[in-house]
Amino acid sequence: MADAASSSEFVDVRMVVDLGERHLAVGIIDSDGNVGVRDRVVTPTKDRLPALTRLIHRVLAATPAEQRPVMCAVTGPGPVDEERGCFSPLGRNDWDGLPIRDSISDIVECPTILESTGRAYALAAAGGTSVIGLHLGDDVDGGIVVGGRLLAGERGSVGAFAHLGVEVDGRPCICGKSGCLETYASVRGIEESTGRGLVSTPTSLITQSGMMVARACASLAAMMDIHRIRIGGVVVEAFREAFIASIHSELEERSRLTHLRDLDVAVSQFHVLAGASAVALASDLVRPASL
Numbered sequence: 458m459a460d461a462a463s464s465s466e467f468v469d470v471r472m473v474v475d476l477g478e479r480h481l482a483v484g485i486i487d488s489d490g491n492v493g494v495r496d497r498v499v500t501p502t503k504d505r506l507p508a509l510t511r512l513i514h515r516v517l518a519a520t521p522a523e524q525r526p527v528m529c530a531v532t533g534p535g536p537v538d539e540e541r542g543c544f545s546p547l548g549r550n551d552w553d554g555l556p557i558r559d560s561i562s563d564i565v566e567c568p569t570i571l572e573s574t575g576r577a578y579a580l581a582a583a584g585g586t587s588v589i590g591l592h593l594g595d596d597v598d599g600g601i602v603v604g605g606r607l608l609a610g611e612r613g614s615v616g617a618f619a620h621l622g623v624e625v626d627g628r629p630c631i632c633g634k635s636g637c638l639e640t641y642a643s644v645r646g647i648e649e650s651t652g653r654g655l656v657s658t659p660t661s662l663i664t665q666s667g668m669m670v671a672r673a674c675a676s677l678a679a680m681m682d683i684h685r686i687r688i689g690g691v692v693v694e695a696f697r698e699a700f701i702a703s704i705h706s707e708l709e710e711r712s713r714l715t716h717l718r719d720l721d722v723a724v725s726q727f728h729v730l731a732g733a734s735a736v737a738l739a740s741d742l743v744r745p746a747s748l
């Protein structure tokens with residue numbers, strides 16, 4: 458290999474981890490992003506850190522001896538608390554405060570970077586270009602990529618779109634306001650409003666959800682002057698055509714606005730480790746050569 462150290466037979470690889478409400482997934486990727494060894498478990502309702510630790514040990518045990526992780530990228534429910542090295546999502550105490558970064562670094566013996574699911578999704582969707590990524594999962598999350606670079610902001614959380622106001626006097630939100638995108642387009646918000654599972658959402662509410670997402674897209678495109686918007690996540694997967702049609706119909710009504718005329722809004726879905734892989738490949742944070 459071109460970058461192999463002269464005295465080493467080791468092959469540098471990166472570990473990627475995704476922490477979701479449904480699964481914990483861990484994999485090993487090469488420098489091209491190809492996933493080698495991978496494993497996943499159902500996310501337990503409690504004792505999540507021990508479950509993650511066991512999964513990581515299992516993946517390491519299955520990884521060929523010559524492959525050595527030089528860093529680890531973890532995606533999970535944002536925002537990330539950089540100081541504590543953990544995820545700190547609003548209203549999700551199961552994740553809040555778990556020392557993910559230090560625990561993984563101790564096991565894998567390499568630097569670990571945490572990123573929110575939505576920001577990582579945007580980076581994966583951008584493919585080196587400019588894009589606004591909107592990830593509609595258990596929470597609404599997202600990211601903005603300009604020329605292949607994920608915008609960070611002062612706290613590294615650009616793209617936390619969950620609490621964009623999309624409806625005056627709309628549904629109450631866990632943040633204390635009302636009418637946030639989160640209440641119309643996240644699994645949690647939708648299920649709380651219907652009292653049913655996501656797949657049983659009535660068509661009228663799917664249409665409403667699409668309309669609210671379109672409003673957010675129009676605002677974001679105007680603010681950022683980026684014409685490609687990519688949407689993914691389990692909500693999109695469950696709602697499909699009716700949802701997408703509603704988004705386009707709402708945007709069509711605003712097509713007299715110049716910046717919306719060529720707005721390209723489309724669905725992009727990836728495998729569960731794609732976001733973490735994009736973060737890992739974009740990161741310079743690797744184990745020092747001396748180790």
Ligand SMILES: [Zn+2]
Pocket residue numbers: 619620630631632633634635637639
């Ligand atoms: Zn809110």
